[in-house]
Amino acid sequence: MNPTGLDLPPLIAAFVFGLMGGAHCIGMCGGVMSALTFAIPPSMRSAARMGGLLLSYNLGRILSYMTAGALVAALGTVLSPSLLARQLLQGVAALMLILMALYIANWWKGLLRVEAVGKRLWRHLEPLGRRLMPVVHFPQAFALGALWGWLPCGLVYSMLAWSLATAQPLLGALLMGAFGLGTLPALLATGLAARKLNHLIRHPATRTIAALVIIGFAVWQLWSLSMHSGGHSHANH
Structure with a gap:
């Protein structure tokens, strides 16, 4: 059994989940992208530089995601010294994926309550972002993006x-x-392509299909977890 309790390539699945979450990204981060764009002086808004x-x-945003991923996984090594603890963390991870699916499909917005966890941290980081504006250099943009990566989501x-859980x-x-x-x-598309992509991602059918795929993935994880747990218990017996 691989560390995630899944037989499917986990990195591909994570990429697909990000792609399917594009509707949420456009809705939540689209305004942020617009603000960052307006933070660039008009004289520097050439296509290449933009x-x-x-x-x-x-x-910068993705680097922050990766940093957070490494930190919580390191915490997981402390929280999961036993097989039972590891299985519990994997079960919680699967349930969180189901909550993600329910949110993407607009079936239940309970995941928004989870975002409250990071709001206190964001209140301290947001003023730092304002100090980096207006944006005139690539390292400055990178630093601003790295702060943006900690936006509650x-x-x-x-x-x-x-x-x-890993x-x-x-x-x-x-x-x-x-x-x-x-x-x-979803966040880099521009012009006509952005409108088409936005319409496709926000379409109820697309969101429903995305949610069902993620739920199927999470259920498969729970099933694999139960099979592994059952086999382990039988072997002990």
């Missing part, structure tokens, strides 16, 4: 729960990196 600055923002927390810092970081890369298309 693209580079926006990419720098997102690289239920989808990110769901993925962090999965990273926690109890492997490198894997936790890679999972969050793959998830972050999956969110890029």
Whole structure:
């Protein structure tokens, strides 16, 4: 059994989850992207420079995701010294993925309550972001994006729960990196492509399919976990 309790490639799954969460990213982070764009002086808004600055923002954001993934996975090594504890963490991670699916499909918004966990931290980080504006250099954009990565987000927390369950810092970081890369298309698309992508991602059918896929993935994790647990118990008996 692999560390995530899944037979499917975990990094590919994390990337797909980020892609499917694009509707939430557009709704929650679209305004942030617009604010960051307006933070660039008009004289520096050439297509090439804008693209580079926006990419720098997102690289900083993804690095923050990976840092958080490594940290919570390291915490997982402390919290899961026994097989039972590891299985409990994996079960919690699967349930968080189900909450993510319910949110994406607009079936239940309970995941928003989880975002309250990070609001206190964000209150301390937001003033630091204001000091980095207006943005004129790529390192400045990268630093601002790195702060943006700590914006309270239920989808990110769901993925962090999965990273926690791995109890492997490198894997936790890679999972969050793959998830972050999956969110890029929705946040970097521009013009007509952005409108088409926005319409596709926000379409109820797309969101329903995405939710069902994630729920199926989580149920498969729980089933694999129960099978492994049952086999272990039988062997002990």
